[in-house]
Amino acid sequence: MNKKVLIVDDDPRNIFALKLTLKARGYAVESCTMAQEALEILKSNPKFSVVLMDMMMPGIDGYEAVRMIRDTQEIKHVPVIAVTAQAMPEDRQKCLEAGADDYISKPIDVDLLITAIEKLS
Template sequence: MADDDVRNIFSMTKALEKFQVQVIPAMDGKEALEVLNSGEAIDIVLMDMMMPEMDGYETIKNIRQTPPFATLPIIAVTAKSMIGDREKMYTSGSFRLYFKTC
């Protein structure tokens, strides 16, 4: 989970731990990229879109340009959504559809 607000990381961690989900926090986009490149097994990313230095949009673009993470599920998280943000998220690569056949 990449978010610059420790309160959000704390509350999401508490909620997800009930489902045996291990949350690995990153305080900004650069740290999120470091975590991904560390070799840690990551199944999904929760990405805050409004972070200092490297925001969620830029971070997602960097993630998508790295072949092992090109299809990694990323959920965009934001407290403030403005006109045009949805399109910006689509173009950054945060929304993709995943289908599994049985």
């Protein structure tokens, strides 16, 4: 399979749980806790299959980070799945308008997540 997933979340517990889940299914996983770091990782290695972006982070939030990815020529093609505890219909729309390709609400339904990753990568 060899699909690479970048997890961006300011909560190490979320990263830990997602990493375990995805690695158990054969994905290669990298993670970081800040949007700026995610941009640097993607620029140095644009071969990621998908980015799981937490939308509620301190500093640069996920909405701004997705816009920055879309505005950066060498990484704008990388699919982004917004991951957020904000589960209202307008939140989904807000994520998609920011440039996310899909949206998963927390707590994460693993089957939905895997389906989203497979669809985009």
